Amino acid sequence: MHSLVRQDPWSLMPRLQDEINRLFGNVTQSDSSSATATWVPAVDIHEYADRFELYLDVPGVDANDVELTLEGGVLTLSGQRAQQESTKRGEEPQYQRCERGHGPFYRRFVLPDSVDSDRVNASGRNGVLTVTIPKQAKAMPRRIQIAA
Secondary structure (H helix, E strand, O other): OOOOOOOOHHHHHHHHHHHHHHHHOOOOOOOOOHHHOOEOOOEEEEEOOOEEEEEEEOOOOOHHHOEEEEEOOEEEEEEEEOOOOOOOOOOOOOOOOOOOOOEEEEEEEEOOOOEOHHHOEEEEEOOEEEEEEEEOHHHOOOOOOOOO
């Protein structure tokens, strides 16, 4: 026996509205959850035979001010970028347009079981944070000789 279920397209509207409010809302808290991050750094992820590499764009943020943790297979990056101040003290701009995000940021990445979490390292240069995550030796592909 088949039954018909009526689809209500408007049932998704409250969730959509919450997402819009989160993206365009003015967040003043410094909580470290993704829902309260003011901006999200762009990331490129490359996978190689022996490692993963993440490249995060964090211009204007000192690499020493980025918190990088790995716990339970989840890599977490967080920090804060200060708003750019005027170069002349006491002078306020007559008009300004700010396209670069500032304030707290937060990113989380769930890592596969194949990573060697003891050998993860990071470095920063020219506003790009590079995180290298080696794979475990057993996870790397190897050729198996077939005996005759």
